[in-house]
Amino acid sequence: MYSRILVPLSVALPLAAAVPLNIFCERSPIPELPTSGPTCSKADSTQLSCHNTTSVSNLCCFNSPGGQLLLTQFWDTNPSVGPVDSWTLHGLWPDNCDGSYEQFCDKARETTDITGVLQSFGKTDLLNYMNTYWKSNDGNDESFWEHEWNKHGTCISTFDPPCYPGAKKGQDIVDYTDKAVSLFKNLATYNILASAGITPSSSKTYALADLQAAIVKVHGKEATLNCNSGVLTEVWYHYNVYGSAQSGQYVAANPIGSKSTCPATGIKYVPKSGGGGGSTTTTTKTTTTTGGPTSTPTGGSGDPFSGKGYLNVDKGGCLISTGKWYTKGTCATYTATASGSGFTLKSSKGNCDIVSGEFQCGPTVSAGTFAASGGKLANGSATSFYTSGDANDGSQLSVFTTSDGRTTTLTITWQSL
Structure with missing residues (x-):
């Protein structure tokens, strides 16, 4: 829920049942709030x-x-x-x-x-x-x-x-x-x-x-x-x-x-389910800010991914829409489509493939064919992926198919939606 689509410069109420106010007021002025912060003169x-x-x-x-x-x-x-x-x-x-x-x-x-x-x-x-x-x-x-x-x-x-x-x-x-x-x-x-x-x-x-x-x-x-x-x-x-x-x-x-x-x-613009008028809804989505998913991955041994789902990382978090590993934001919804004996993957950014050894998704990426093994994303017969560092510190980390000195090993599982 926390991800954004911008280029980072660094590391780069009264009642609970109240409906938000000023619904139809044209360009209503934003009310000033009393604070003990800066006092600014005209x-x-x-x-x-x-x-x-x-x-x-x-x-x-x-x-x-x-x-x-x-x-x-x-x-x-x-x-x-x-x-x-x-x-x-x-x-x-x-x-x-x-x-x-x-x-x-x-x-x-x-x-x-x-x-x-x-x-x-x-x-x-x-x-x-x-x-x-x-x-x-x-x-x-x-x-x-x-x-x-x-x-x-x-x-x-x-x-x-x-x-x-x-x-x-x-x-x-x-x-x-x-x-x-x-x-x-x-x-x-x-x-x-x-x-x-x-x-x-x-x-x-x-x-x-x-x-x-x-x-x-x-x-x-x-x-x-x-x-x-x-x-x-x-x-x-x-x-x-x-x-x-x-x-x-x-x-x-x-x-x-x-x-x-x-x-x-x-x-x-699809409807929500549940109550309205200020009610709350219990959610079960496993896009956690710390730790990994609690749901059981779908897909048996060798079964290709299909439909829509998340790509969850065993060390917590998931892959966001660019294909990077992130633990502090929203998991991207990927679409898996059958292709031969495997499947293609696509995020909101575009098609996904292994580009120069890195898992990438974007508008200029051609659709690659992936495999699965035991519910895990596979590169050939291997289910291990690699990165340098730990996304639990808030970083967005690239994911690679070879270690080449990279110190962190990952596995990526499919969570069907």
């Missing part, structure tokens, strides 16, 4: 992030280098996550003005207890809301929130320690989660689309232009819309900001960096 807030005409030294009142802030949301249907009549919150991300981004910027400020921090500040209403609308697809919401703060929140300059003189430890985390939720409430994607007659359907399909038109009517700018095999899964709303991320003025911005991955036509 003079400090005259330049728009990514559009400043002079150098800005006070980065507690000006977002840099992450001057384009993204409010990102999920529409998870397999498994169904969150209320059936609402998208769920993914995170608040600081992208650089060229579309690249930094990540995990301050190890010292990383946390393993978002829940505890919010409780220590008496933020029970916020926490209740998050438990309904800020959902992980592996059932571990706490780890998901931690990941979003550790990876993205620590890279927003206005949350840096110098911006919080004398503040209680954790105030920056409270402000980050508070702001993400506030933005989310102002962008109820389900209702934005429904107001244009775009509703989840098992049979209808939609055009990208129609989705964007509905979003522009409320947000003011197009968003980045992402699909997996033509199925709508995610939306990214882009902003520039006057002043701090905590209490500044958010201005809708055109997307930069990665383009929408949805096709021009034939977009599937």
Whole structure:
């Protein structure tokens, strides 16, 4: 649930049953939140992030280098996550003005207890809301929130320690989660689309232009819309900001960096299963942030993979859509199609093959033929793959068919969906 399709620059609420607010308000101003973070004067807030005409030294009142802030949301249907009549919150991300981004910027400020921090500040209403609308697809919401703060929140300059003189430890985390939720409430994607007659359907399909038109009517700018095999899964709303991320003025911005991955036509917006109106859904998806899958791999000895599934790694995590091993994000959905005595694999990035000894998927990759042995991905008769390092530290690691001095041996199993 945590993966992104950008080029990294480094290592490169009241009631739980409440529906997100300001559904149809045209370009409603984002409410300012009281914080004990930076106090920015009017003079400090005259330049728009990514559009400043002079150098800005006070980065507690000006977002840099992450001057384009993204409010990102999920529409998870397999498994169904969150209320059936609402998208769920993914995170608040600081992208650089060229579309690249930094990540995990301050190890010292990383946390393993978002829940505890919010409780220590008496933020029970916020926490209740998050438990309904800020959902992980592996059932571990706490780890998901931690990941979003550790990876993205620590890279927003206005949350840096110098911006919080004398503040209680954790105030920056409270402000980050508070702001993400506030933005989310102002962008109820389900209702934005429904107001244009775009509703989840098992049979209808939609055009990208129609989705964007509905979003522009409320947000003011197009968003980045992402699909997996033509199925709508995610939306990214882009902003520039006057002043701090905590209490500044958010201005809708055109997307930069990665383009929408949805096709021009034939977009599937499939329904969720389960209850709506603020209910929660127990999930069983094994895209864990730590450790490996708990489900039993499918496919007997020599049986080829077929249909849709995940490629889980024995040391935890899985293969993401580029073919790299990752433990801190969403497992890519691969499509396996019979080919001779074996099968081909394809992710949202494109066909997969062994390229110069590396497992790769992408738009320029030709479809290769793979084999299986005992439910494991095989290279010929061998089921061992190799990499250097450990993806459990947050790295995205290339996977190879030969050791050549690489210190980590992996096996990759198929989990059918």
